Amino acid sequence: MTGRFSLIPILILTMACRNEPDPDETGDPWTEDDTGVEEEPEGETVYTIEEDVTWAEDITIGGVWYVAEGATLTILEGVNVKFLPSAGLVVDGVILTQGTAENPVRFYDSSSLSGANYGVSVGGTGDQSVLSYSAFEGVGLRIEGAASTGITGATFADATLSLYSRDAPFAVDSCSFTDNERDNQTALLSRGVPQVTVVNSVFDGTGNAIQFDGVRDDATLEVSDSTFNNVYRAALVGSIGEYAHRATFSNVQVTRAATQAIAVYRTNATMTGVTVNNTLSHGIYGDPSSHINISDSSITNSGNICLHALGSLEASGLTVSTCESSGIYGGEDGATLTGVTVTGTEAYGIYSGGEMSVSDSVVTDARNHGIYGAYGDLTVENVEVRDVLGSAIYAFRGNLTASHVTVQTVEGHGVYVHSRDLTISESTISDVRTNAIYAYRGDIYVLPDGDGVSITNIDSSAIYANDGNITAENVTIEGIRNHAIYAYFGNATVYDTSINDVLGNGIYAYRGNMTAGSPSAPVSIENIDGIGLYAYNGTLTADTVSILNPRSYGVYGAYGDMTLNAVDVVSPGTHGIYNQYGTFTATSVEVIEPLHAGIYVYVGDNAVMDDITVRDAGTEGVYAYRTPLTLSNANISGSDLRGVYGYGVDISVSDAIVSNSLDRGIYVYNGDAILERVQIIDETSGAEPAAGSHGVDVRGYLLASELTVDGATNHGVYTESGDIAYATLANNGDRGILFYGNDPSTLVYSDITDNGSYGVQGTTTGDNLTDIAYNNITGNQFYGAYYVRLVDSCYIADNDDEVGADLTEDGALDGELDTRGTQVYNVDAVTNPQSSAVSGTGA
Structure with missing residues (x-):
């Protein structure tokens, strides 16, 4: 020395x-x-x-x-x-x-x-x-x-x-720090230095490996190509104070930390190639004043949240796994995540307290929600979420936009928004224990982009808006244990959608309006245990909709108007179409084999139906209960009760065929009827009755033109009174026509032939004001005319086993039904009898 x-x-x-x-x-x-x-x-x-x-x-x-x-x-x-x-x-x-x-x-x-x-x-x-x-x-x-x-x-x-x-600046290069653990001793402590660089260094068995506070704005810590093993904390950067810091970590490995691996305070931190494994607390922590940008890194086996960024966060190429709490937790300043994989978390897979975007990422095996955004908009694209115990994707008080999303095996909801709106497109959701797509106090928009949205095997509803509206297009729904689409206190608008195998209703709007289908975007509903289309306390509009095998109603509307066009219902478990307390309009509608009525309107303002087909209804083909009915261009066949039934209401039927009803063809109780160009006939190949009882039964006034009843089991026409012209009433089991009331009635220019009893009969008690003129009445089993007031210019022949025409001409209109002939009986007067058929009669 x-x-x-x-x-x-x-x-x-x-x-x-x-x-x-x-x-x-x-x-x-x-x-x-x-x-x-x-x-x-x-x-x-x-x-x-x-x-x-x-x-x-x-x-x-x-x-x-x-x-x-x-x-x-x-x-x-x-x-x-x-x-x-x-x-x-x-x-x-x-x-x-x-x-x-x-x-x-x-x-x-x-x-x-x-x-x-x-x-x-x-x-x-x-x-x-x-x-x-x-x-x-x-x-x-x-x-x-x-x-x-x-x-x-x-x-x-x-x-x-x-x-x-x-x-x-100060540089630490190729240094080694060991054995500081017993006193929780800091290995590298820096305070008041503007920039510290640590490269190629090793920290093993230390307390805080690096503790850095520059005590000035923009103080910077740079750590690269270094390893940390069995430390209390690899790096603690910044402070709660007034100074903003920067930190960069690249190619850093941390194994076993007694608290967080890296903690930053009021720091803009960039991390690349960072590996964190086995921490007793958070893997990486940033306080609310920090921003973390992490890429191509991994965090595994954390005792709390793997990545806890309470400020703002950007992450790409990050893998997070086996976290005792959440995988990634972003703060209210927002998070942007790309190419992230999160698996094995005890709480949320990904959480953000502000606006968040997640793309090209995978979240699996989370014991709470897979992706959860609160108090900010959430955007999810090209993301897969599987095997989570909460909801797959959940936005609380922020709008949710999801596209190209795959959700599978979820105990909560598939995609869920609370108090805001949800937009989803080109996604697949399957094996969800509650609802696939759910909005609480928000609207749902399912966009028609690309291949659309596929929803399968859902334990509750496929699409459900509680106190919100639903607009859905290009959707495939199958295997649903509640409703397929359900708007509660909201409107439902659905196009280009296929629904199959549903235990609840197909499309259901409760206290809201429904619009389903269009010619270019039809809707099909098949094999459901509930109702195909159901609107309660709202209007229902359907165009180009097919409903097959619903175990309840095909279409049901209550307390609202219903408008249907090009709607087919096959094999419903009760009525094919039912509407109550509203106006009903239907065109090009077909109902096949309903268990009860084909179309049933109940106490509505008005019902207008055109181009209607009902086949093999279990009760009535068309039933109007206290609802005025206008029916045109209809084919009603094979009804187990009445083909058309109006109760307590007037009806108008034109250009219709009603065939093979087991009871009456057309029945109006306590109401009037207008029939034009209506046929009650047998359309089977086995000569079945056109109607199992009367062909037409009107317990009121009947105005009929070009009416045909051929082959009814009982009367062809049974009415209290009426004016009938150009009718054909033939081959009926009892009377051709019976007027049972005392109001004036007429039958003109009609063919009444080959009926099993009288051809024409009026009332036998009280005033008889039935007049018949210019009719052909032939081949009937009993008298051609029986109890009528005036028989004028009629051809009455071959009735009551007589041969040839009855040419009796007698009596005056004095109210005494005392004129008789060979084929007329109890008639007031017979004038101008015809010896040959009257031309231009019948339909």
């Missing part, structure tokens, strides 16, 4: 080795009043080096050794510097350690007690000190001010590297 030093009793400030408590995530991560120095007890021995000195041999330091300003201490490679208890080396001049990788300079503590010495403290100016390949064992190193630009190849065992109060 060369040079000169002196012994001077002096009080100096030296660096202390402190234990660092774990910072609270919402409090200051730095201990209060941590200046990094403490006053040495009075009476310490101080050795002052005032000139250049070189240590070429091992040396033991007792007391405090002080390198004064202007002096240089050089320590050659392989020299061991031993520190006795309370010893320290303080440099205000220059220190040069000239160790090599194979033969470092070694500073070590003679005591087994950690922190028994004051370590090495380097100050000075001009960045002249150089510390190369030095080993610090139980001896801390403090570098302050403009002492040095960096340290290379150093090893720290049970020792701390402390950096303070510097205005220029």
Whole structure:
């Protein structure tokens, strides 16, 4: 050893080795009043080096050794510097350690007690000190001010590297930090340095591996190509205070951390190629004032949230797995996630407290929601969510937009929005235990883009809006255990949709309006246990809709108007179409094999039907209960009761065929009827009755033109009164026509032939005001005319087993039905009998 030093009793400030408590995530991560120095007890021995000195041999330091300003201490490679208890080396001049990788300079503590010495403290100016390949064992190193630009190849065992109060960057290169764990000792502590770079370094068994606070805006920590193993925390950056920091981590590996691997406060942090495995708390943490941008990284086996970013977050190419809480947690400043994989979380897969975008990502095996956004809009694209115990995708008080989404095996809802709107397109949802798509107090828009939306195997409803509207197009729905599409207190608009195998209703609007189908975007509903289309307390409009095998109604509307066009209902379990308390309009409607009525309108304002087909109804083909009915261009066949039934209402039927009803063909109870060009006939190949009872039964007034009843089991026409012209009433089992009331009635220019009893009969009690004229009445089993007032210009022949025409002409209109002929009986008067058929009669 060369040079000169002196012994001077002096009080100096030296660096202390402190234990660092774990910072609270919402409090200051730095201990209060941590200046990094403490006053040495009075009476310490101080050795002052005032000139250049070189240590070429091992040396033991007792007391405090002080390198004064202007002096240089050089320590050659392989020299061991031993520190006795309370010893320290303080440099205000220059220190040069000239160790090599194979033969470092070694500073070590003679005591087994950690922190028994004051370590090495380097100050000075001009960045002249150089510390190369030095080993610090139980001896801390403090570098302050403009002492040095960096340290290379150093090893720290049970020792701390402390950096303070510097205005220029500092580099830590190829250093090793070990064995600080027992006292929770920080390995690298930097405070008041604008930029610290850590490269190619190893931290093993330390407390906080790196603790950095620049105490100024834009202070920057850069860590790259470094590993951290069995640490309390790999890096703690920034503070709750006023200063904004920056941090960069690249190619960093953290294995086993007692709290978070990386925690940043008020920091803009960029992380690339970071691997975090096995932390007792969060994998990576950012406070509400921080922004984290992480890419091509992985976080696994975290005891809390794997990535907890309470500020803003950008992530790409990130893999997160096995998290004891959520996988990724973003704060209210928003999150953008691309190419993220999250699996095995005990809470949410992905959570954000603000606006969030997730794309090209996969979330699996979450014990709560897969993706959850709160108080901000959520956009999800090209995302797969599987095997979650909550909802797959859930937005709370933020709009949700989802496209190209795959959802499978979910215990909650598939896609769920609360108090905002939901838009989804080109997605697949399957195996969901509650609703596939659900909006609470929000609207749902299913867009027709691309291949549309496919929903299968859902335990509740496929699409459900509670207090909101539904607009859906290009949707395939199958295997639903509740309703396929359900708008509760909202409107439902559905186009180009296929629904199959549903235990509830097909499309259901409760206290809202429904629109289903169009010629270019039809709707098909098949094999449902409920109602095909159901609107309660709202209008129902359907165009180009087919409903096959509903176990309840095909179409049901209550307390609202119904308009149907090109609607087919096949094999419904009750009425094919039912509407009550509203106006009903139907065109081009077909109902096949309903268990009850084909079309049933109940206490409505009006019912207008055109181009209607009903076949094989279990009760009535068309039933109007206290609802005025206009029916045209209809074919009603094979009804088990009446073909057309009006109860307590007037009806008008034109251009219709009603065939093979097991009861009446047309029945009006307590109402009037207008029939034009109506046929009650047999359309089977087996000569079945046209009607099982009367062909036409009107318990009121009948106005009929070109009416045909051929082959009814009982009367062809049975009416209280009426005016009938150009009718054909033939082959009926009983009378051709019976007027049973006392109001004036007429039958003109009609053919009444081959009926099983009388051809024409009027009332037998009270006033008889039935007049018949210019009719052909032939071949009837009994009298051609029976109990009528006037028979004028009729051809009555071959009735009552007589041969030829009855040419009786007798009587006056005096109210006495006392005129009789061979084929007329109890007639008031017969005038101008015809000897041959009257031309131009019948239909």
